[in-house]
Amino acid sequence: MIKKKDVPYRINLPEDRIPRQWYNLRADMKELPPPMLNPGTLRPITKVEELAPIFCDELCKQELNTTDRYIDIPEAIVDFYKMCRPSPLIRAYCLEEELETPAKIYYKFEGNNTSGSHKLNSAIPQAYYAKEQGLKGLTTETGAGQWGTALSMACAYYKLGLEVFMVKGSYNQKPYRKNIMETFGARITPSPSMTTEVGKKILEAFPDTNGSLGCAISEAIEAAVTGESKRYVLGSVLNQVLLHQSIIGLETKEAMAMCGEYPDVVIGCAGGGSNLGGFIAPYMQDRLTGKAKPYFIAVEPASCPSMTRGKYAYDFCDTGKVTPLAKMYTLGSDFLPAPNHAGGLRYHGMSPILSKLYADGWLDEARSYVQTDVFEAAVRFARCEGLLPAPESSHAIKAAIDEALKCKESGEEKTILFNLTGTGYFDMTAYASFLDGSMGDSVPTDEQLEASFARLPKVD
Amino acid sequence: MIKKKDVPYRINLPEDRIPRQWYNLRADMKELPPPMLNPGTLRPITKVEELAPIFCDELCKQELNTTDRYIDIPEAIVDFYKMCRPSPLIRAYCLEEELETPAKIYYKFEGNNTSGSHKLNSAIPQAYYAKEQGLKGLTTETGAGQWGTALSMACAYYKLGLEVFMVKGSYNQKPYRKNIMETFGARITPSPSMTTEVGKKILEAFPDTNGSLGCAISEAIEAAVTGESKRYVLGSVLNQVLLHQSIIGLETKEAMAMCGEYPDVVIGCAGGGSNLGGFIAPYMQDRLTGKAKPYFIAVEPASCPSMTRGKYAYDFCDTGKVTPLAKMYTLGSDFLPAPNHAGGLRYHGMSPILSKLYADGWLDEARSYVQTDVFEAAVRFARCEGLLPAPESSHAIKAAIDEALKCKESGEEKTILFNLTGTGYFDMTAYASFLDGSMGDSVPTDEQLEASFARLPKVD
Numbered sequence: 007m008i009k010k011k012d013v014p015y016r017i018n019l020p021e022d023r024i025p026r027q028w029y030n031l032r033a034d035m036k037e038l039p040p041p042m043l044n045p046g047t048l049r050p051i052t053k054v055e056e057l058a059p060i061f062c063d064e065l066c067k068q069e070l071n072t073t074d075r076y077i078d079i080p081e082a083i084v085d086f087y088k089m090c091r092p093s094p095l096i097r098a099y100c101l102e103e104e105l106e107t108p109a110k111i112y113y114k115f116e117g118n119n120t121s122g123s124h125k126l127n128s129a130i131p132q133a134y135y136a137k138e139q140g141l142k143g144l145t146t147e148t149g150a151g152q153w154g155t156a157l158s159m160a161c162a163y164y165k166l167g168l169e170v171f172m173v174k175g176s177y178n179q180k181p182y183r184k185n186i187m188e189t190f191g192a193r194i195t196p197s198p199s200m201t202t203e204v205g206k207k208i209l210e211a212f213p214d215t216n217g218s219l220g221c222a223i224s225e226a227i228e229a230a231v232t233g234e235s236k237r238y239v240l241g242s243v244l245n246q247v248l249l250h251q252s253i254i255g256l257e258t259k260e261a262m263a264m265c266g267e268y269p270d271v272v273i274g275c276a277g278g279g280s281n282l283g284g285f286i287a288p289y290m291q292d293r294l295t296g297k298a299k300p301y302f303i304a305v306e307p308a309s310c311p312s313m314t315r316g317k318y319a320y321d322f323c324d325t326g327k328v329t330p331l332a333k334m335y336t337l338g339s340d341f342l343p344a345p346n347h348a349g350g351l352r353y354h355g356m357s358p359i360l361s362k363l364y365a366d367g368w369l370d371e372a373r374s375y376v377q378t379d380v381f382e383a384a385v386r387f388a389r390c391e392g393l394l395p396a397p398e399s400s401h402a403i404k405a406a407i408d409e410a411l412k413c414k415e416s417g418e419e420k421t422i423l424f425n426l427t428g429t430g431y432f433d434m435t436a437y438a439s440f441l442d443g444s445m446g447d448s449v450p451t452d453e454q455l456e457a458s459f460a461r462l463p464k465v466d
Numbered sequence: 467m468i469k470k471k472d473v474p475y476r477i478n479l480p481e482d483r484i485p486r487q488w489y490n491l492r493a494d495m496k497e498l499p500p501p502m503l504n505p506g507t508l509r510p511i512t513k514v515e516e517l518a519p520i521f522c523d524e525l526c527k528q529e530l531n532t533t534d535r536y537i538d539i540p541e542a543i544v545d546f547y548k549m550c551r552p553s554p555l556i557r558a559y560c561l562e563e564e565l566e567t568p569a570k571i572y573y574k575f576e577g578n579n580t581s582g583s584h585k586l587n588s589a590i591p592q593a594y595y596a597k598e599q600g601l602k603g604l605t606t607e608t609g610a611g612q613w614g615t616a617l618s619m620a621c622a623y624y625k626l627g628l629e630v631f632m633v634k635g636s637y638n639q640k641p642y643r644k645n646i647m648e649t650f651g652a653r654i655t656p657s658p659s660m661t662t663e664v665g666k667k668i669l670e671a672f673p674d675t676n677g678s679l680g681c682a683i684s685e686a687i688e689a690a691v692t693g694e695s696k697r698y699v700l701g702s703v704l705n706q707v708l709l710h711q712s713i714i715g716l717e718t719k720e721a722m723a724m725c726g727e728y729p730d731v732v733i734g735c736a737g738g739g740s741n742l743g744g745f746i747a748p749y750m751q752d753r754l755t756g757k758a759k760p761y762f763i764a765v766e767p768a769s770c771p772s773m774t775r776g777k778y779a780y781d782f783c784d785t786g787k788v789t790p791l792a793k794m795y796t797l798g799s800d801f802l803p804a805p806n807h808a809g810g811l812r813y814h815g816m817s818p819i820l821s822k823l824y825a826d827g828w829l830d831e832a833r834s835y836v837q838t839d840v841f842e843a844a845v846r847f848a849r850c851e852g853l854l855p856a857p858e859s860s861h862a863i864k865a866a867i868d869e870a871l872k873c874k875e876s877g878e879e880k881t882i883l884f885n886l887t888g889t890g891y892f893d894m895t896a897y898a899s900f901l902d903g904s905m906g907d908s909v910p911t912d913e914q915l916e917a918s919f920a921r922l923p924k925v926d
Contacts, residue, residue: 185897435642
């Protein structure tokens with residue numbers, strides 16, 4: 007089926023249409039997500055001062071701000087955003103042809119910058135506010151490396167020190183990710199390490215461990231609070247991160263409107279929720295305020311199914327149990343997902359905002375796929391669309407393809423929109439293992455999950 | 467010095483401004499480059515039939531076409547170009563600030579597509595014409611892998627078979643490059659191989675060789691002419707490739723004009739000449755027709771200095787001496803450059819069009835840099851511009867920085883324009899060796915070059 011190409015392949019907003027305000031979804035939620043709890047007292051955290059030893063002051067304010075619908079983006083951040091924004095919205099004409107579907111498929115492409123993913127959208131403001139506060143440096147963790155790379159770029163630009171705790175498994179498997187962060191001047195420590203108390207404890211108990219995201223978070227927080235003029239920053243899960251990432255959705259909605267389009271289905275992959283939460287935000291606003299009713303799908307790996315098989319409960323955000331507790335869909339903070347090539351989706355929890363929206367039925371559906379199905383979709387997509395997707399993003403691609411094939415079946419001309427969060431240049435080992443047939447699919451058993459749930463902190 | 471930001475950071479032409487015609491520089495040259503010679507008879511090649519066993523028919527016509535100033539781009543190619551074009555023109559505000567220069571620096575960024583370089587501009591038409599001719603497959607060679615990746619993408623799109631002979635050294639050092647080409651469905655053979663007669667001969671003489679671009683070309687041509695319904699394609703040097711790459715220059719000139727700018731200095735890196743030739747083409751037209759007089763600089767690695775230290779003479783394009791002879795700046799077809807991380811610039815010769823322009827003084831200057839200086843510029847650029855350049859492209863960056871620093875000295879507000887051909891994602895080993903201080907600089911001695919020149923074919 008050859009369609010009339012009445013909208014461009016790539017819809018680029020002009021630079022002067024970069025949003026000047028982030029959108030704070032909480033201001034429109036019918037019920038707010040339950041507050042974070044202090045890990046010592048288990049009492050709700052309501053004051054900036056309680057978070058200020060960990061996070062920059064301005065970011066603490068954003069974290070707790072549930073009332074301001076729009077928050078101004080400082081001019082200096084807008085300028086930095088111009089390096090890579092507005093990002094293109096792409097009409098997937100070639101994929102539509104390949105699938106012979108009557109559906110219209112659009113994707114926002116966030117991998118069009120050197121860090122290769124959407125993570126830069128939050129790395130820039132987080133580094134900016136640290137600089138404004140006069141701090142000397144930041145600490146963070148990284149799993150797959152997208153967040154670490156984005157933050158390295160932002161810190162290089164602002165000439166801020168950066169220490170990255172990188173999950174040891176990734177550190178050993180992905181030397182190039184380490185190299186690129188070092189190129190941007192960051193210091194990389196494989197986690198768990200002997201440089202922190204929590205790292206030492208974990209290494210004592212599990213000398214051969216490959217580490218985990220939860221464990222690297224614990225180390226990075228310790229390094230921040232014990233360091234001089236340092237703060238910790240996180241690339242997902244937090245309310246502030248979803249706020250910054252709303253720029254994806256705001257641009258998308260404007261670019262779609264320029265084409266006279268409104269999506270029937272909105273799809274995003276979900277690890278900690280940073281891209282999904284930011285991407286769907288303005289469409290969720292329409293849904294919450296009764297203006298429209300798009301159907302939302304969150305896609306996660308079957309090996310780490312926090313929304314599809316997790317519990318909605320208070321849990322720690324890290325393995326070392328030093329962070330505040332958040333009410334979220336979780337597999338348990340010491341749940342260790344089976345090896346999976348979508349490192350960015352291997353997190354036990356889920357953004358409290360998205361968790362609440364899912365629990366209340368505003369976020370319509372969560373679904374999971376095994377990774378061989380995801381890579382099959384990725385290769386098919388790459389060959390016709392000419393774009394090599396990250397394994398994480400390919401979860402959304404797989405769901406978009408499935409939705410488009412349903413339309414082929416039913417004859418419906420739905421408009422399907424998904425977020426393509428990043429590129430797969432640093433995931434070639436994964437592609438190779440898919441192509442040579444050695445890739446496996448591993449899914450946790452019910453018994454494993456039940457055992458993990460039994461260890462959840464007793465709060466409610 | 468904080469400059470008034472009166473033009474955008476990124477200048478994106480709208481999609482409907484993609485050029486509809488390539489520009490054929492030869493039509494405006496005062497004297498044409500001497501013709502290619504048949505390697506058997508040493509007689510000038512003037513007829514399509516003489517090239518048709520090697521190249522697709524339409525491409526043979528383009529190769530020999532010295533008179534048509536503009537050649538229409540088929541609609542299907544324009545549509546494919548839309549995947550990544552128009553590519554952005556970027557005002558390097560951050561680099562200008564970093565250098566504290568009064569100069570204005572612009573660069574065209576051609577790495578904004580999955581193949582990561584400008585090579586796609588010629589891969590698309592070469593695959594398209596093969597498909598139109600009803601061929602089953604193509605063969606080619608690749609060194610660093612940019613060309614092989616681009617061609618794999620184009621062949622995947624047109625569902626054409628592709629066999630890539632990859633220089634054995636790169637094949638072993640860059641497994642991810644191999645993986646990405648395989649993801650797009652190409653078959654990769656390390657060269658020299660036992661699959662061709664010329665490969666067997668070379669392996670017999672040098673069993674431990676790591677191969678070379680010249681040798682991989684010989685194998686790819688043999689595989690094409692002995693295969694069924696196959697042709698050979700090349701990613702640089704040829705007139706047809708410069709023709710296709712003129713799209714870079716055409717877009718650049720239009721985007722610069724949109725900003726009210728015209729460059730004083732135009733800079734490109736030079737290996738076989740594909741990006742430089744296409745990038746400067748429309749500005750060279752102005753120069754040849756007396757409309758303007760921008761200053762042109764070609765930048766090459768000191769380890770492979772074909773323009774700065776080579777001879778302008780007839781030579782073979784490959785090591786196996788099966789190709790036609792071209793008059794060009796050459797280091798000798800069996801010159802083996804020292805290992806250098808800019809694999810895309812490790813070619814013994816130079817485009818005959820550029821060679822002629824340089825010999826006649828239209829191309830003003832060729833200069834060379836050692837790779838540690840190039841990487842120093844690359845890291846400095848990456849940290850302030852937020853873009854990880856390929857080692858090849860970083861040669862142009864180094865020259866642009868040097869020119870901007872001259873302006874700082876003199877106080878001149880020159881407009882400096884360069885082409886940033888690609889990204890460095892697959893070159894992290896090189897960046898790592900620069901950062902840890904293990905990178906070396908090797909430059910051929912005069913004696914080595916004299917010995918190589920003595921082996922040039924006796925033609926003139």
